[in-house]
Amino acid sequence: xxxxxxxxxxxxxxxxxxxxxxxxxxxxxxxxxxxxxxxxxxxxxxxxxxxxxxxxxxxxxxxxxxxxxxxxxxxxxxxxxxxxxxxxxxxxxxxxxxxxxxxxxxxxxxxxxxxxxxxxxxxxxxxxxxxxxxxxxxxxxxxxxxxxxxxxxxxxxxxxxxxxxxxxxxxxxxxxxxxxxxxxxxxxxxxxxxxxxxxxxxxxxxxxxxxxxxxxxxxxxxxxxxxxxxxxxxxxxxxxxxxxxxxxxxxxxxxxxxxxxxxxxxxxxxxxxxxxxxxxxxxxxxxxxxxxxxxxxxxxxxxxxxxxxxxxx
Amino acid sequence: xxxxxxxxxxxxxxxxxxxxxxxxxxxxxxxxxxxxxxxxxxxxxxxxxxxxxxxxxxxxxxxxxxxxxxxxxxxxxxxxxxxxxxxxxxxxxxxxxxxxxxxxxxxxxxxxxxxxxxxxxxxxxxxxxxxxxxxxxxxxxxxxxxxxxxxxxxxxxxxxxxxxxxxxxxxxxxxxxxxxxxxxxxxxxxxxxxxxxxxxxxxxxxxxxxxxxxxxxxxxxxxxxxxxxxxxxxxxxxxxxxxxxxxxxxxxxxxxxxxxxxxxxxxxxxxxxxxxxxxxxxxxxxxxxxxxxxxxxxxxxxxxxxxxxx
Numbered sequence: 001x002x003x004x005x006x007x008x009x010x011x012x013x014x015x016x017x018x019x020x021x022x023x024x025x026x027x028x029x030x031x032x033x034x035x036x037x038x039x040x041x042x043x044x045x046x047x048x049x050x051x052x053x054x055x056x057x058x059x060x061x062x063x064x065x066x067x068x069x070x071x072x073x074x075x076x077x078x079x080x081x082x083x084x085x086x087x088x089x090x091x092x093x094x095x096x097x098x099x100x101x102x103x104x105x106x107x108x109x110x111x112x113x114x115x116x117x118x119x120x121x122x123x124x125x126x127x128x129x130x131x132x133x134x135x136x137x138x139x140x141x142x143x144x145x146x147x148x149x150x151x152x153x154x155x156x157x158x159x160x161x162x163x164x165x166x167x168x169x170x171x172x173x174x175x176x177x178x179x180x181x182x183x184x185x186x187x188x189x190x191x192x193x194x195x196x197x198x199x200x201x202x203x204x205x206x207x208x209x210x211x212x213x214x215x216x217x218x219x220x221x222x223x224x225x226x227x228x229x230x231x232x233x234x235x236x237x238x239x240x241x242x243x244x245x246x247x248x249x250x251x252x253x254x255x256x257x258x259x260x261x262x263x264x265x266x267x268x269x270x271x272x273x274x275x276x277x278x279x280x281x282x283x284x285x286x287x288x289x290x291x292x293x294x295x296x297x298x299x300x301x302x303x304x305x306x307x308x309x310x311x312x313x
Numbered sequence: 314x315x316x317x318x319x320x321x322x323x324x325x326x327x328x329x330x331x332x333x334x335x336x337x338x339x340x341x342x343x344x345x346x347x348x349x350x351x352x353x354x355x356x357x358x359x360x361x362x363x364x365x366x367x368x369x370x371x372x373x374x375x376x377x378x379x380x381x382x383x384x385x386x387x388x389x390x391x392x393x394x395x396x397x398x399x400x401x402x403x404x405x406x407x408x409x410x411x412x413x414x415x416x417x418x419x420x421x422x423x424x425x426x427x428x429x430x431x432x433x434x435x436x437x438x439x440x441x442x443x444x445x446x447x448x449x450x451x452x453x454x455x456x457x458x459x460x461x462x463x464x465x466x467x468x469x470x471x472x473x474x475x476x477x478x479x480x481x482x483x484x485x486x487x488x489x490x491x492x493x494x495x496x497x498x499x500x501x502x503x504x505x506x507x508x509x510x511x512x513x514x515x516x517x518x519x520x521x522x523x524x525x526x527x528x529x530x531x532x533x534x535x536x537x538x539x540x541x542x543x544x545x546x547x548x549x550x551x552x553x554x555x556x557x558x559x560x561x562x563x564x565x566x567x568x569x570x571x572x573x574x575x576x577x578x579x580x581x582x583x584x585x586x587x588x589x590x591x592x593x594x595x596x597x598x599x600x601x602x603x604x605x606x607x608x609x610x611x612x613x614x615x616x617x618x619x620x621x622x623x
Contacts, residue, residue, distance in 0.1 A: 028521075035527040036436035043427035044442065046497045050461060051449050057460035068466070114354060117347050124348075129614075130607060131355035134362065137606040139556035141574040142598040145581060146365045149588055155381045157364050163380060189358070197614065221343075250453050253558045257578060274455050278462070279563060287459050295456040302451065 058295075061288035068282055079289035089290065092261075092268045093297075095180060099269065100248040100301075103187040108240060111192050115199030116229065129200070136193030144257035147186045148173070151258075173259050176266040183267050186254050191247070195240045202236030203229070241305045249298050270294045362599070369393070369592035376588055389589070393597075396590035401568070402597050405576035410601075412491050412561075412572060413554040419496035420550045421543065428505020429531045433517060443506070449499035454559070462563055465490045490564040491572070495554060501546050508542035509535060544612035552602060573598045 062079055066072035083089050114132055118125045135143055150157045151172040159169030172182040206229070214224045252271040255261060261268030261276075270290065278287030368376070370388045397403055430436070431443050465484040468474060473481025484490040512535055520530045536543065558574040565571060571579065577594050584590065606613065 032434060032527055033436040036430045036434035036439070039426040039430040039434070039528075039531070040442065042423045043497060043502055046423065047446070047449060047499060047502075049464065050494045050497075051452060051457060051499065052445075054457035054460035054464070055452055057463070058456050061459065068463070110354075114351070117351055120344075120347065122344065122347060122351070125351075126610075128351045128355050130610060131358045133606065134358055134603060137552055137602045138362075138599045139558070139574050139602070141556075141558045141577055142595045143361070145577055145591060145595045146361045148581070149368060149592065150361060150364065154379060155376060155588075157360075157381065157383070160380050160383075192358070201614075246451075246453060250455060252455075253574075256558070257581070271455050274458070275559075278459050284459050284463065291453075291455045291459065295453060298453055299451070 058288045058291055061285050062292045063289075064285040066284040068284060072285065075285070079286050080293075082286070083289060083293060088265055088268065089270075089273050091265050092270050092273045093293075095267060096249055096251070096269045096271075096297075098180065099184055099187060099251060100245060102184045103191055103248050104241065104244045107188045107191040108195055108237075108244065110188075111195035111240075112199050112233070114192070115196045115203055116225070118196070118200055119203045129196075132196050133193035135190040140190065140253035141257055143190055144186065144254040147182075147254070148258055151182055174263055176263050179259055179263060179266045183251075183254060183258060186258070187248065187251060191244065195244060198236055198240050199233065202233050206232045238305060242302050245301045245305060246298055249294065249301070270297070362603075365592050365595055365599070368588055369396075369596050371589055373589065392589045393593045396593035399584065399587065399590050400576060400580045400594065402573065402576060402594045404569070405571050405573040406597055408491075408570060409555055409572040409574070409598075412495075413551045415492045416496050416554040417547050417550045419492075420498070420501045421547055423497055424501040424546065425505050425536060425543065426531065427502045428507075429509050429535065431502070431506040432509035433531075433535070434527065446499050446502060450503060452499075458559070458563070461494055461560075465494065465564055485564055486566050486570060488570070491561060491570065495557065495560055498550075498553075501550060504546050504549075505542070508539050508546075512538055541612050544609065548605065548609055548613055551605070555602060 061072065063074060063076060064072035065075050065078075114128075118129055122128075149155075153159060153169060153171045153174070156169075156172075158172065162169055170178050172178050210228050210232070211224055214228060219227065250271055251269055252275065255267055255269055255272050256275075259267040261272045271294065274287045274290045274294065277283045277290060364383070367383065367385050370390055370392055371382070371385045372387060372389050375382060375386055431439060431446075466482065467478030468483035468489070469476050469478045471481070471489065472483045472485065472487060474483050475481075484493075516534055516538075517530055520534055521527075525534075556574065557572075558578070561570075561572045562575050562578070565575065573594070577591070577598055580594060581591055
């Protein structure tokens with residue numbers, strides 16, 4: 001995993017094999033090791049308290065009933081049984097999958113096309129890049145607030161725009177048939193930037209001579225795209241896929257602002273159910289169990305993603 | 314570059330010249346199509362921001378019109394002053410700024426030290442620590458959030474809690490809860506490690522021979538060499554902190570500690586119809602990030618390119 005480094009000062013020791021020097025060297029190395037630990041300890045303590053312990057605690061709390069005010073009670077698998085039977089959580093799981101299924105591949109495909117277009121040395125490409133990345137750097141809550149206004153059935157921009165073409169407007173977020181699609185639109189729109197950036201970085205690493213060789217052989221632009229660009233981008237694609245799935249599964253802010261999970265649970269997500277259980281119903285055990293389910297889904301998706309894009313060795 | 318630029322070497326033969334002209338006109342057409350595509354895309358990305366800005370200066374009467382106007386008929390910049398009267402967005406803004414700056418400083422100091430140690434110092438347990446850090450990268454926020462909340466609530470000896478963490482509210486509704494738990498992420502340490510790995514070994518060997526302490530090698534030799542990387546991590550941390558919503562929502566209740574994202578959400582729930590004020594607040598929440606990105610774009614993108622995504 002890490003690089004293979006020789007011990008610090010090994011060259012020195014090799015050049016001076018005398019016992020006195022060696023003694024000095026090993027003291028220096030002990031000191032170095034101590035410094036290493038010293039430098040990493042603050043970070044380790046922080047990660048232990050705010051990441052490692054919470055993760056273990058989440059798994060443990062998942063087997064309990066706990067409302068914060070009285071001590072946790074061990075209930076075994078009861079929470080998980082309830083999760084499986086709960087139609088709302090099942091709906092939330094399905095919504096999360098649908099949301100991920102549409103936002104991730106759609107914005108990945110768009111991001112790839114844009115990245116290739118922005119890799120042609122066009123004029124103004126810096127401006128284009130800024131525009132595409134803008135939604136990514138701004139807060140999801142603020143973005144969602146703007147979209148809430150855009151989706152407004154009477155005064156919103158979207159219905160006014162559709163009206164120009166004679167297309168009847170919708171009550172986007174209030175309509176159970178449209179609400180999830182509206183949320184997906186916002187997610188896909190916001191997610192393009194980061195994927196595009198990673199693709200641009202990866203494209204710049206592709207050896208230009210590959211394209212030249214293909215041109216000499218008379219390959220068309222489209223052919224070159226599928227025969228060179230796409231395969232060469234496989235590692236980047238895996239990276240983008242994994243972080244996008246992880247992000248999409250954790251969609252929360254725009255749900256909170258846009259729909260509160262409604263109408264009639266049409267847009268509730270796994271994360272939103274975790275939030276509801278923990279901080280509206282104070283069922284910490286149930287919330288933990290739900291977040292364990294979310295975690296297992298993520299782990300599974302990551303492994304599938306790794307398999308799908310693994311490089312052939 | 315290469316994709317749409319077939320070799321166009323000038324050639325003495327007449328037929329070749331004709332083909333080259335043909336190709337260059339095709340190329341021009343392709344470029345035009347690309348520009349068109351990119352313009353449509355860019356406009357789609359930017360329009361919501363323009364709409365936000367325009368809405369924030371419209372009068373209530375104009376906002377009530379049907380069909381809605383796109384360009385404001387009159388620019389009521391006073392909306393911003395009125396929005397500040399309706400909700401203390403300036404205070405929210407200040408709180409967000411303090412927290413984002415605090416998170417960035419903590420990350421830069423603690424995260425860079427840890428990243429350096431992981432990349433350049435061999436010590437026992439390093440591999441295990443690195444692997445567990447990679448595992449932590451995979452942990453979603455929601456698999457930690459409930460216990461994190463409980464740790465904050467039961468923090469011993471704070472907020473009226475006794476030594477066992479009972480009896481009070483701990484760090485809830487305090488700066489501690491806003492500043493400490495989010496101050497460091499496994500991701501930033503990972504990025505720092507990747508950056509420090511890219512620097513040449515000879516430097517540290519020479520420095521160690523000169524008898525320089527490891528701390529000085531870290532602080533005075535290596536870190537100044539990777540200013541763009543430091544800028545990248547700082548930028549990412551600042552942005553994530555400024556945009557964070559769930560955690561401040563959970564751990565704060567008083568208006569004095571509200572960050573701007575939470576302030577916006579609360580304002581929207583209370584005054585659902587005052588769109589001009591809401592959009593003024595949203596503009597305030599958006600502008601710092603947009604400015605920061607536009608100004609520091611070079612570092613941002615350079616850093617992404619160098620962060621070992623290969």
